Amino acid sequence: MPELKTKLKEYRAKHDMKQGELAELVGVRRETIIRLEKGLYNPSLKLAMDIAAVFHTTVEELFSFEE
Amino acid sequence: MEKTKKKFSYSNFHTLIFVTASVPVIIYVFRAIQGKAYGDKLSILIGMAIFAVLQLFFQARFFRLEKKDEMVQYNLAKANRITLFIVLTVLFGAVFVNDYLFKGLICSDFCWITVMGAIALRSLLFMLFDAPTAKDTEEE
Numbered sequence: 001m002p003e004l005k006t007k008l009k010e011y012r013a014k015h016d017m018k019q020g021e022l023a024e025l026v027g028v029r030r031e032t033i034i035r036l037e038k039g040l041y042n043p044s045l046k047l048a049m050d051i052a053a054v055f056h057t058t059v060e061e062l063f064s065f066e067e
Numbered sequence: 068m069e070k071t072k073k074k075f076s077y078s079n080f081h082t083l084i085f086v087t088a089s090v091p092v093i094i095y096v097f098r099a100i101q102g103k104a105y106g107d108k109l110s111i112l113i114g115m116a117i118f119a120v121l122q123l124f125f126q127a128r129f130f131r132l133e134k135k136d137e138m139v140q141y142n143l144a145k146a147n148r149i150t151l152f153i154v155l156t157v158l159f160g161a162v163f164v165n166d167y168l169f170k171g172l173i174c175s176d177f178c179w180i181t182v183m184g185a186i187a188l189r190s191l192l193f194m195l196f197d198a199p200t201a202k203d204t205e206e207e
Contacts, residue, residue, distance in 0.1 A: 028136040031197065035138060044137050 002065035004039040011055045011062065026050040075130035077139050078197050081190035083122055088187035091115055092180055139197070146192035154185045 012022060019037075023030045026047060035041035036051075043051070048059045055062070126132070158181070165172040 027134065029133060029138065032136055032138040041138055041141070047137060 002067055004042055005064050005066050006037060006039060007062055008033070008037045008051070011057065015055060022051070022054065025054050072131035075126060075132045077133060077135070078194055080126075080132060081193045081197075085187050085190035085194065087115060087119060087122070088183045088190065092183050092187070095176070095180065142193055142196040145196055146189050149192055150185050150189040153188065154181065157181060 008022075012019070019033045020030045023033045027050070028047065032041065032047075036043055043063070045059075048063055052059045052062050161173055161177065161181075
């Protein structure tokens with residue numbers, strides 16, 4: 001089964017943003033951001049697009065699936 | 068008033084639901100084992116109702132239930148699915164046991180214990196799925 005890989009932590013560090021701040025911006029809990037960064041949760045398309053919009057990048061740049 | 072309220076997490080909420088649902092079952096089991104007449108079902112239900120009302124009052128007054136985001140819905144759906152399978156298995160199993168092994172198993176006590184057990188199980192499963200690790204609680 002393909003595994004979700006994210007560059008969320010990298011982008012957060014680049015924008016000097018904490019998990020809680022990102023969670024607040026996209027309207028989710030901090031726990032959701034934690035699980036996303038660990039690849040333990042697949043976000044909905046809307047959430048993925050909202051996060052990409054926060055970092056002014058694309059969904060494909062932030063999230064990828066690897067075998 | 069909204070700004071002064073503390074955030075009340077879904078995990079905390081389901082912990083309370085689990086306790087509320089499982090305490091009557093535990094009391095009933097202890098009563099059955101000990102053979103003492105520890106009140107009747109009505110007093111258990113009244114006690115539960117009082118506890119639930121008090122909990123809702125204090126929760127509304129001092130806490131603000133956190134946002135139900137998509138991961139909460141996902142974990143709740145997982146918990147619901149597992150609970151449904153278990154309840155169906157228990158019910159079908161009870162039919163066979165009642166017909167061939169232990170007549171009288173399916174009674175009013177069996178029904179309410181199954182319901183309360185399902186409510187407690189659902190909340191317990193949600194707590195397990197949603198619980199953050201110790202490292203996760205550190206802000207990054």
